[in-house]
Amino acid sequence: MRLPDSKPPGPWYEAYQPIDDEASREFVFLALERAVAEFGEPVIAVNTIMLRRSRKTAEARS
Structure with a gap:
């Protein structure tokens, strides 16, 4: 399956490499926590x- 020629068989996000490391998880957690503190x-x-x-x-x- 070559994406420029067709759609992926599943959701689009599955066609891209995941970022799964502790630093990234912590960054997202803290960013969401700060956003909730700022905006509710x-x-x-x-x-x-x-x-x-x-x-x-x-x-x-x-």
């Missing part, structure tokens, strides 16, 4: 934050 709870609940690199997965590149 979001009107729409934040259930999941999925950080992705702008690099496609090997499967999406082939």
Whole structure:
């Protein structure tokens, strides 16, 4: 499946490499915590934050 030629079989975010390290998780947690402190709870609940690199997965590149 080559993405420029077609859509991925699943959600678009699955076509990109995940960012999954402790520093990134901590950054997102603290950023969300600061945003809530500054602006209050979001009107729409934040259930999941999925950080992705702008690099496609090997499967999406082939």
